[in-house]
Amino acid sequence: MNSPAFRLPRPWFIRLASAWAAAAWLLACSAAQAESLRVAGNFPADHSSSVAMEKFKQDVEKASNGELRVDIFAAMKLGSAKDNVDQVSSGSIFMTWIPPAYLSSSIPELSALSIPFAFADRQAAFRVVDGKVGTTLAGKFAAKGLVLLGFMELGPRQLTNNKRPIRSLADLKGLKVRLQPDEIHMATFRALGADPVAIDIKELYGALESGAVEAQENPFAVxxxxxxxxxxxxxxxxxxxxxxxxxxxNKRAFDGLRPEQQKIVREAAANAVYAQRVTAAAEDIGAIVELANRGMAFEPVRPSLRADFRRATQGVVDSVRQKAGAQLVDAVLNPGGP
Structure with a gap:
C-alpha cells in the first residue's frame, strides 16, 4: 500500500516571489489600462509654468486613480514652441503650454491680447482673460480643434539693451531688438523707432553675445x-x-475622454493656473532686485515717457481693431463696459 503523498510547504522566498509576480502583473495591467497624456512645452523645467504643470500631472493622476497618466516634457524636449503647437494641433501630443505669439497668425483674434500698453497691472490683465474675452477666444480655439484650459502668467515684458539707457523715444531709434514671432509685437517696435527681428529663444543668448542683436524684451523672471x-x-x-x-x-483627444475625466483635467488645469500666477507674481518682484544686484543698470520709465510710447503706437491699436475685431479690442481696453 502506497503511503499518502506528502508535500513540503513552498519555501518563503518562492511564496514571496510568486506574490511579487502577481503584484507586477496587476501593476502592468493597470499601466496598460491607463491613458497616457503627453504634455510638452518650451519653458525650462524650473520655470513657474513648468513647475505648475508638474502639479497638473500629480492632480490628474491622483484624481483619476491612475486611469490617466501624464507625461511632462519641458525645456523643448519634444521640439521648439512652434513644434509643440503643430504637435498638439495634429494630436501627436495631448497638450502644450505656450505664449500666444506662436498662435496669433492662425488665430488673429489673439492679437487683441497683444495691444501695447493695454494693461495697467496683472490684475487688470487677468480680469480680461478670465472674463468674456477669454470665453470668446476659447470659441476661436475650439473652431481650430483646440481646447483652451486657462491662462497662466508670462508677465509684463521689459526691455534690455547694450547701447544706452532708454529715457526717450529717440533712444529706441534704430535699436536692433529681438522679439517673438508676432506681427503686432513687431509693428509695435517699428512704431517706436526700433529695428525688430524675430529670433527663437534658444538662439537668443548667442545672438546677444555676438552682437547680432543689441536688445531683447522678456519678463524680469525670464x-x-x-x-x-x-x-x-x-x-x-x-x-x-x-x-x-x-x-x-487637442480637442479630439480631450473630447475622447469620459466626462468625469474631462472634469478632472479642467480642474487640475485651473489649480495649476492659480498656483502659477501666485508664484509668477512673486518671482517678477524678486527678479528685478536680483538683476540689479547682478549689475544691470536699471532705468525706470517715467509716466511722461510711457505716454509718449502710447501715442507712438496708437496706429498699432487701430490695426489690431481691423485684425481682431473692434468689439473684442474694446472688451480688452474697457472690460467693464457694456
Missing amino acids: IRQRNFDKVQKYLSNTSHFFDFILLLA
Missing part, C-alpha cells in the same frame, strides 16, 4: 532665469506688453 544680465547692460521697466501662457489641448 531675463534672470536665462542669465541675459551677462550679455545685456541696461534694463527698463517698459511693460510694453503683458504676456500670457496658454494651456491648450
Whole structure:
C-alpha cells in the first residue's frame, strides 16, 4: 500500500516571489489600462509654468486613480514652441503650454491680447482673460480643434539693451531688438523707432553675445532665469506688453475622454493656473532686485515717457481693431463696459 503523498510547504522566498509576480502583473495591467497624456512645452523645467504643470500631472493622476497618466516634457524636449503647437494641433501630443505669439497668425483674434500698453497691472490683465474675452477666444480655439484650459502668467515684458539707457523715444531709434514671432509685437517696435527681428529663444543668448542683436524684451523672471544680465547692460521697466501662457489641448483627444475625466483635467488645469500666477507674481518682484544686484543698470520709465510710447503706437491699436475685431479690442481696453 502506497503511503499518502506528502508535500513540503513552498519555501518563503518562492511564496514571496510568486506574490511579487502577481503584484507586477496587476501593476502592468493597470499601466496598460491607463491613458497616457503627453504634455510638452518650451519653458525650462524650473520655470513657474513648468513647475505648475508638474502639479497638473500629480492632480490628474491622483484624481483619476491612475486611469490617466501624464507625461511632462519641458525645456523643448519634444521640439521648439512652434513644434509643440503643430504637435498638439495634429494630436501627436495631448497638450502644450505656450505664449500666444506662436498662435496669433492662425488665430488673429489673439492679437487683441497683444495691444501695447493695454494693461495697467496683472490684475487688470487677468480680469480680461478670465472674463468674456477669454470665453470668446476659447470659441476661436475650439473652431481650430483646440481646447483652451486657462491662462497662466508670462508677465509684463521689459526691455534690455547694450547701447544706452532708454529715457526717450529717440533712444529706441534704430535699436536692433529681438522679439517673438508676432506681427503686432513687431509693428509695435517699428512704431517706436526700433529695428525688430524675430529670433527663437534658444538662439537668443548667442545672438546677444555676438552682437547680432543689441536688445531683447522678456519678463524680469525670464531675463534672470536665462542669465541675459551677462550679455545685456541696461534694463527698463517698459511693460510694453503683458504676456500670457496658454494651456491648450487637442480637442479630439480631450473630447475622447469620459466626462468625469474631462472634469478632472479642467480642474487640475485651473489649480495649476492659480498656483502659477501666485508664484509668477512673486518671482517678477524678486527678479528685478536680483538683476540689479547682478549689475544691470536699471532705468525706470517715467509716466511722461510711457505716454509718449502710447501715442507712438496708437496706429498699432487701430490695426489690431481691423485684425481682431473692434468689439473684442474694446472688451480688452474697457472690460467693464457694456
